[in-house]
Amino acid sequence: MDRYVRHLALAMVAMFFILLLHLTYLQVLKAHELYLHPLNPRLKLVEEKTLRGSMLDREGKVLARTNYSPGRPVREYPLGRAAAHITGYTSPKLGMSGLEAAYNGELLGLRGSLGYLNEFRQLQGMLRKGYSLGLTLDAELQRFAFRLLEGYRGAAVALNPRTGEILAMASSPSFEPQNIEEQWELLQDPRQGSPLLNRAIQGLYPPGSTMKLVVAIAALERNLNIAERRFYCPGYIEIEGRRLTCPRVHGNINFREALMYSCNVAFAQLAMEVGPTALKEVADNLGFNQDPDFDLPVATSLAPFTEDSDANLLAEGAIGQGKVLATPWQMAMVAAAIANEGLLMRPFLVAKIINDKEEVTREVTPRLARVVTSPSIASIVRGAMVSVVEEGTGQTAGIPGIRVAGKTGSAQNPQGKAHSWFVAFAPAENPRIAVSVVMENAGAGAEAAAPVAREIIAKALRR
Amino acid sequence: MNRRWREFTLLLWPNLLLLSGYFYGQMGEGSLASIDIGELSLLFSSFLGAHFILKASKHEGDEYLLPLAAMLTSLGLIFLFRLDPVLARRQVAWTGLGLLTLVGVCLKGRDYQRMLRYPYLYLTLGLIFLTLTIIAGTRIGGAKSWIVLGPLSLEPVEAVKVLVVLFLAGFLEEKKELMLVEPGWSRSWGPLFVGVGLAVLLLVFQRDLGSALILLVVLLGIIYLATGKKRYVAAGSFLFALGSLGAYLIFPHLKVRVNIWLDPWEDPQGAGYQVIQGMLAIASGGVWGTGVGLGYSQIIPAVATDFIFATIAEEMGFVGSFGVTLLYLLLGYRGLRAALRAPEEQGTLLAAGLTMLITFQAFIIIAGVSKLLPLTGVTLPFVSYGGSSLIISYLILGLLLNVSAAQRKV
Numbered sequence: 001m002d003r004y005v006r007h008l009a010l011a012m013v014a015m016f017f018i019l020l021l022h023l024t025y026l027q028v029l030k031a032h033e034l035y036l037h038p039l040n041p042r043l044k045l046v047e048e049k050t051l052r053g054s055m056l057d058r059e060g061k062v063l064a065r066t067n068y069s070p071g072r073p074v075r076e077y078p079l080g081r082a083a084a085h086i087t088g089y090t091s092p093k094l095g096m097s098g099l100e101a102a103y104n105g106e107l108l109g110l111r112g113s114l115g116y117l118n119e120f121r122q123l124q125g126m127l128r129k130g131y132s133l134g135l136t137l138d139a140e141l142q143r144f145a146f147r148l149l150e151g152y153r154g155a156a157v158a159l160n161p162r163t164g165e166i167l168a169m170a171s172s173p174s175f176e177p178q179n180i181e182e183q184w185e186l187l188q189d190p191r192q193g194s195p196l197l198n199r200a201i202q203g204l205y206p207p208g209s210t211m212k213l214v215v216a217i218a219a220l221e222r223n224l225n226i227a228e229r230r231f232y233c234p235g236y237i238e239i240e241g242r243r244l245t246c247p248r249v250h251g252n253i254n255f256r257e258a259l260m261y262s263c264n265v266a267f268a269q270l271a272m273e274v275g276p277t278a279l280k281e282v283a284d285n286l287g288f289n290q291d292p293d294f295d296l297p298v299a300t301s302l303a304p305f306t307e308d309s310d311a312n313l314l315a316e317g318a319i320g321q322g323k324v325l326a327t328p329w330q331m332a333m334v335a336a337a338i339a340n341e342g343l344l345m346r347p348f349l350v351a352k353i354i355n356d357k358e359e360v361t362r363e364v365t366p367r368l369a370r371v372v373t374s375p376s377i378a379s380i381v382r383g384a385m386v387s388v389v390e391e392g393t394g395q396t397a398g399i400p401g402i403r404v405a406g407k408t409g410s411a412q413n414p415q416g417k418a419h420s421w422f423v424a425f426a427p428a429e430n431p432r433i434a435v436s437v438v439m440e441n442a443g444a445g446a447e448a449a450a451p452v453a454r455e456i457i458a459k460a461l462r463r
Numbered sequence: 464m465n466r467r468w469r470e471f472t473l474l475l476w477p478n479l480l481l482l483s484g485y486f487y488g489q490m491g492e493g494s495l496a497s498i499d500i501g502e503l504s505l506l507f508s509s510f511l512g513a514h515f516i517l518k519a520s521k522h523e524g525d526e527y528l529l530p531l532a533a534m535l536t537s538l539g540l541i542f543l544f545r546l547d548p549v550l551a552r553r554q555v556a557w558t559g560l561g562l563l564t565l566v567g568v569c570l571k572g573r574d575y576q577r578m579l580r581y582p583y584l585y586l587t588l589g590l591i592f593l594t595l596t597i598i599a600g601t602r603i604g605g606a607k608s609w610i611v612l613g614p615l616s617l618e619p620v621e622a623v624k625v626l627v628v629l630f631l632a633g634f635l636e637e638k639k640e641l642m643l644v645e646p647g648w649s650r651s652w653g654p655l656f657v658g659v660g661l662a663v664l665l666l667v668f669q670r671d672l673g674s675a676l677i678l679l680v681v682l683l684g685i686i687y688l689a690t691g692k693k694r695y696v697a698a699g700s701f702l703f704a705l706g707s708l709g710a711y712l713i714f715p716h717l718k719v720r721v722n723i724w725l726d727p728w729e730d731p732q733g734a735g736y737q738v739i740q741g742m743l744a745i746a747s748g749g750v751w752g753t754g755v756g757l758g759y760s761q762i763i764p765a766v767a768t769d770f771i772f773a774t775i776a777e778e779m780g781f782v783g784s785f786g787v788t789l790l791y792l793l794l795g796y797r798g799l800r801a802a803l804r805a806p807e808e809q810g811t812l813l814a815a816g817l818t819m820l821i822t823f824q825a826f827i828i829i830a831g832v833s834k835l836l837p838l839t840g841v842t843l844p845f846v847s848y849g850g851s852s853l854i855i856s857y858l859i860l861g862l863l864l865n866v867s868a869a870q871r872k873v
Contacts, residue, residue, distance in 0.1 A: 001811055002803055004688045008815060009799045015826050016792045020785060022835045026746050027781035034746030039731050039739060042747055042759045 036105040038095055046108055047092075049122060053107040053130030055087055055099060057139035058165075058351070063087055064100070064177075074178075079139060081174040082146035085198035086137065086296075086349070089180040097196070098177075099133060099350070102296055106131040106353055112362075114355055131361070134352030136165035144459050146170040148452045154420075154439035155199035155328040158456055161336035161425060161434040163366035164345030167460065169329075171199040201298040204325040205438055208409030209262045209445070210421045211320030213334055213381060214303070216259060218282040219270045220377040227255050227380050231266040239311050244268055244319075259384040260392030262408060264319050271318030276305035279314070285372045286344065287333050288326070293369075295349040301330035321412060332436035335423040338381050339405070339431035342373040386428045394422065397450040399458050403428040406453065408445025417441040422449035426457045433460045466526045467518040473530035474510055477537040481506055484541040487755060497544050502555045506537070513562045517864075522569055524864030527797045529565075532845050532860050535790055536561075536853070539846035542774050545756045546767050550848045557850040561857035568861030575865050579809050582633030589626035590661060592619040597669060608671045618851040620674050625855060625862075627678055628685070628816035635689040636809045670716060673827060673839030679703055681819045688815055689808075724837035737764050741832045745776040745784070752780025767848040769840050772832050787846075788829065795822040801867035814866040817859045 026034070035042070052075065054065040064087045066073050077087050088098020096104060105111045109118045109130035118128040145156045149172035158168040173195040175187055187195050197203065219226045233250035236243050250263045258266035271279060283303035284290065292298035302325045305317060316322030329347075337344040346369040353362040372378075385405035388394040394406040405428040409421030420442040425434040435453045442448035481503055488497020498506075510533045517524065536558055543551035572578055596619050601609045608620045663675045683699045686692075711717050719734065727735030727742075744760040747753070758777035763770045776784040798818025805811045821844045828847075831838040842852040 001688060001691070001808055004691050005799055005803050005811060005815055008684060008688065008819070009796070012795050012799070012819075012822055013792070016788060016795075016822075019826060019830055019833075019835065020788055022830070022833060023745075023776070023781060023784050023788065026742065026833055027748055027776065027784065028750055031746045031749045031781075034743055035749070037743060040743045040747065041740075041762060042743075045759065 032105075032111075036110065038101060038104070043104065043108065044092055046110065046128070050108050050118070050128040050130055052090075053109065053132040053354075055133045055135060056354075057135055057137045057142075058167075059139070060134075061139045063135065063137070063139065077177045079143060080178070081176055082143045082170065083137070083139070084174045084177045085171045085200065086135075086142075086169060087177055089175075089177040091180050093181055094184060098198070098296065099135075103133055103350065106133065109356075112353075114361075129356040131356075132354040133350050134354055134360070135349055136160075136167065136351045137169070137349065138167045138460070141168040141456065141460055142170060144168075145452075145456050146172065146174065148455055149439070152439045152442055152448070153193050153199070154437065154442070154449075155203060156435065156437045156452060156456060157200050157328050157332040158433055158435045158460065159332055159336055159347055161339035161431050162345065164336070164347045164369070165351065165366070166347055166349045167433065168456065169200045169349070171197070171203075198296070199328065199438070201294070201296055201327055201329045203438070204299050204301065204327055205419050205421075205440075206322075206324060206411040206413060207320035207326040207331055208411035208419065208421050209264075209319055210331050210334070210407050210409035210423050210436075211318065211324055211326070212259060212262065212267045213338065213385075213407055213423070214283050214286060214288075215267050215271050215274070215279065215318045216255075216381050216384070217338075217373050217377060218274045218279045220380060221282060221373060222274050222278055224377070226270070230254050231258055231263065231269065233258075233263050233265040235265075237265045237268050237315070239268065239272075239315050242312055244315055256384045256387055259381075259407070260387040262388075262393050267318045268315035271314045272311055276307055276309040276314055279303070279317070280305040282372070285370050286337060287330055287370075292329070294329075294347060298329055299327050301326040320409060328436045328438045331421070331423045331438075332434055335407075335425050335436055336434040337370075337372040338378050338385070339425035339434045340378075341375040342371065342378040343368055344370045344372050382428055385424075389424070393444075393446055394424075394450050396446045397422060397424055397454040397457075399426070399454055399461075402426055402457070402461060404454070404457060405431075406450065408450060410444040413441075415441055417443050420448040420450075421445050422453040424450075424453045424457060426461065433457055466523065467514070470514055470517070470526035470529060471511075473527065474514055474533060477510065477530065477533040478507055480534070480537045480541065484537075484544070484755070488544070498540070498551075502552065505555060505559060506540070509559045509562045513566055516566050517569060520570055522573075522864065523868040524569065525797050525801055525867035527793070528860055528864055528867070531790055531794045531797070532857065535787070535794075535845035538775065538787065539771060539843075539848075541755060542771060542778070543767060543848055545778075546761055546771075546774060547848075550767050553850070554848050554853070557853045560850070561854045564854050565857040565861040565864075568858055569864055572862070573865050573868065575813060575862065575869070576807070576809055579629065579633035579636065579813065582630045582637070585626040585630040585633070589623045589630065592623050592626070593669070595619065600669065608669050608674070615850075618849065620669070620671055621851045621855040624674065624678060624681075624820055625817070625859060628681060628813065628820060631682065631685045632809055632812040632816055635685060635812060639689050639808075667710060667714070670714075671840075672717065672720070673824075673831075673841035676827060676839060677820065677824050677841065680823050681816055684819050685812055685816045688812055720837050720839075724834065727834070737770070738832075738834055738838055741770055741773045742834050744773040745833055748777035748780040748784070750781045752776075752778050752783055754778060765840070768842055769828060769838075769847065770832050771847050772829050772843055775846075776833075784829075791822055791825040791844075794818075797867075798822070798863050801863055805866050806869055810866045810869055814863055817863055821856065821859060 052066045055063040062078050064077050066075050088100040090096045090100040107130045121128050145168045155171045159166045173193050175195045231253050235249035236245045246264045288301045288303040304323050317324045346367045348364050351364050352360045355361050382405050389397050389404045389406045393408045397406045404426040406424030410418040420439040422445050423436045425431040435456050437449040437453045439448045485498045485503050543554050601611050610617045667675050683696050687696045723734050727738040731739050740763045755778050760774040760777050802811045802814035828841050828843050830836040842849050844856045
C-alpha cells in the first residue's frame with residue numbers, strides 16, 4: 001500500500017505545481033496587464049489621486065487635459081467632437097474609450113519609472129502625475145476633416161505615407177467627449193447613427209472599386225506585361241451563369257484605362273487570371289485578414305479568398321463587393337503603400353510619451369511594416385491613379401498645380417444609395433499625404449468622397 | 464519530549480503573526496480594525512493550551528500539523544479583521560471551539576481503530592444529515608446546504624465529508640479482500656457505490672457541486688489505495704466524466720457555472736463579476752502585494768468565505784499566495800507521511816483520506832478563485848470564515864494527529 005500512498009503524494013504535488021504555475025502567470029507575468037484592465041475598480045482609486053496626463057498634437061496643441069476648476073478635476077477636450085473618437089472619453093460611471101482607454105496606464109503614470117516615483121509621491125500624500133502623450137495628429141487638419149464630414153455618416157483617414165504618422169482620422173457623427181454622461185441616453189438613440197462608433201477604424205464597408213488597386217498590384221506582380229495588355233469590355237461579363245455589368249461599354253481599353261474608367265469587366269478577368277491565392281497574398285501583405293497592430297483597436301478587414309473560392313466570389317471581390325470588407329483605415333494603408341514605392345510603414349498615432357518634467361521618455365520611430373510590392377509596380381499603379389484624377393472617374397479630386405493620384409469607389413449596399421469611396425495620395429511624384437474617405441449612402445465616389453479628399457489634401461499640402 | 468518541544472517553537476510563528484497584526488492595527492490609530500488585546504490573548508492561550516494538553520497527555524502525534532494549521536488560521540484571522548471585524552471576532556470564538564474539538568479528539572479517540580468499527584453508523588449518520596439539509600435546509604448563496612437554528616447557521620455537509628471518509632476507511636478495510644477475490648456486487652461494491660453515490664446525488668440536488676466533487680475524488684483516491692487497481696480509478700473517472708456531462712446537460716445552474724468559467728467577460732457586471740473581480744484582485748497584488756488593508760477586494764461577493772484567497776493574494780502578493788499554497792502542500796506532506804507510517808491499513812486509509820479532503824478542498828477553491836477551474840463554492844480550510852468548516856477542519860487535524868501518534872516505531 002505504501003507505493004499507492006506515494007502515487008497519491010505525487011498526484012498532490014503535481015496538482016499544486018500546476019496551481020503555483022498558474023499563480024505565477026496571474027501575479028507575475030500577467031499582473032500588470034490585468035491590473036490595467038478597464039474593469040479593475042482599483043484604477044478609479046488611483047485616478048482620484050492622479051493628475052491625469054495630457055494629449056498633445058504634433059505641434060504641441062492640447063487635445064485633452066485635466067484642469068482644476070474649483071477643487072474638482074475636469075477633463076477638457078479643446079477639439080471637442082472633431083477628435084472625440086481619438087481622444088475618447090473617460091467617466092467614472094461609463095468607463096473609457098479611445099486613447100484614454102488604450103493608454104490609461106501611461107496617462108495614470110502607472111508604467112515605467114514614473115510608476116515608481118508615483119508610489120513614492122502617494123506615500124508622501126502628494127498628487128500622482130501621469131505621462132502625457134504626444135500624437136502624430138495635426139489638430140488643424142483633424143478639425144478641418146471633421147467639418148467636411150459633418151452632416152454625413154462617414155470617416156476620413158490621412159497619414160504620411162513615408163513614415164506612417166496618422167495626420168487626421170475623423171469619424172462622423174461624433175459626440176462631445178467632455179459631458180459624456182449627460183449625452184449618454186441620446187447617443188444610444190438609433191436615429192443618431194451610432195456616434196460612439198469610430199467608423200475610421202471600426203467601420204467595415206465593402207470597399208467598392210478602390211479594391212481594384214489590390215487586384216492591379218496582384219496582376220502586375222504575376223506578370224509585369226499586363227501593363228501593356230489590351231482588354232475588351234462589351235459592358236458585361238458572364239461568369240458561371242451570373243452577369244457582372246459595367247456602367248457603360250468601355251470597348252477596347254488598355255490597363256491604365258481600365259483603372260481610369262474603373263472597368264469591372266477588365267478587373268474581374270484579371271482577378272480570375274491571378275487566382276485566389278496570389279490575390280489573397282497581396283491583400284494579406286496590405287493588412288487584410290490580419291489583426292492590425294495600431295494604437296487603437298482596428299477591426300480586421302476581410303478579403304476571404306481561398307483556393308476553392310468560386311469564380312463569382314473572386315470577380316465580386318475584385319470590385320470590392322460580396323464578401324470583401326474594409327475599414328477606411330485599411331484602404332488608407334493601400335494608398336500609402338502605393339505612394340511609398342510599395343513599402344508599407346507601420347501606422348502610428350502616439351509618437352511620444354512625455355513625463356511630468358516635459359522630457360520625452362519614449363519616442364516611436366517610423367518602422368517598415370511590410371514590403372508589399374516593388375517600386376516599379378507601385379509606379380505603374382501610381383501612373384494609372386494619376387490618370388484617374390486627370391482624365392478618369394476621379395476628376396473632382398483634381399487640384400490645380402498638384403498632381404493627385406486617386407481611385408474612386410461606389411460600394412453597392414442594401415441600405416440605399418452607394419457608399420462613396422475615395423483613396424488618394426499627393427503630390428504623385430513625391431507623396432506627402434495619403435488619404436482615404438468613405439461617406440455612407442452618398443452616391444458615387446466622384447460625387448461626395450473625392451471632393452472631401454481633395455480638400456483634405458489641399459489643406460495639408462498648403463501648410 | 465523533543466517532538467512536542469519542536470511543536471512549541473513552531474507555534475511561536477503563528478503567534479508572532481497575530482502579534483504583528485495587533486501592532487499593525489495599533490499603528491493605524493483606529494483607522495484599521497484589528498485584533499484587540501483580549502482576542503490576542505485568547506488565541507495565544509488556545510494555541511499554546513492545545514499544545515500543552517497534548518504534551519501533558521504524552522501524545523505522540525506529528526509535531527508539524529498543529530503549527531501549520533495555526534499558521535493558516537492566524538493568517539485568515541488577520542485578513543478577516545481587515546475585511547469584517549464582526550465576523551473576525553466570531554471566528555476567534557470558532558477557533559477556540561475548533562481547538563477544543565481537536566483536544567477532545569486527541570484525548571478520547573486515540574484508539575481510532577475502535578472508531579472505525581462502525582462504518583455503517585457513519586454512513587447512516589451522513590445520509591441523515593444530508594436528507595435533513597434537503598428537507599429543512601436554507602439556501603444561502605446558491606447552495607442549499609445550511610440549517611438555520613436561531614442565530615446559528617450550520618453547514619452539515621462539512622461533517623458529512625468526514626463521515627464518508629470514516630465509512631470508507633472502515634468499510635474497505637473490512638471488505639477489501641472480498642472485493643479483490645470475488646468482486647460480487649451484493650456484499651462489497653454494491654453498498655459502497657450505493658452509499659457514496661447517494662451522498663453525491665444528494666449533494667448535487669443541494670447544488671453543492673464543490674463538496675460533491677471533493678467526495679468523488681476522495682472516494683476514488685481511497686479505492687485506489689485499498690485495491691491498488693488503476694482500472695478502478697480509470698473506471699471511476701470515466702463514470703465521473705459521464706456523470707458530469709449528464710449533469711452539465713441537465714442542470715442549468717451547472718451550465719451557467721461552466722460558461723462563466725469559459726468566458727466571464729461576456730457579462731462582466733453580472734454573472735462573471737465575482738470571478739473577474741477575484742482574478743483582478745489576485746493579479747493586482749503583483750509580486751509583493753499591496754500590504755494588509757490596502758487592497759480593494761472587499762467588493763467581491765463572499766470574500767470572507769470562499770474568496771478569502773483573493774484578499775490574501777492581493778495584499779501579500781505572489782509571495783504570500785505562494786506561501787499559503789506551500790502551507791497546504793506541507794500539511795498534505797505531513798498527512799501522507801502519517802498515512803505511510805500508520806501501523807495498519809485502516810490508519811493509512813483514514814489518514815490519506817482526511818489529508819486528501821483538506822488538500823483537495825484547498826486546491827479546488829484556490830483554483831476556482833484564480834479561474835484555473837470552474838468556481839465551486841467551498842471554503843478554504845482553516846482560513847475562510849465559517850464555524851462548521853473551521854471546527855471540522857480541526858477535528859480532521861485531531862484524527863490525523865491520532866493516526867500519526869500510532870506510527871510504527873522505527
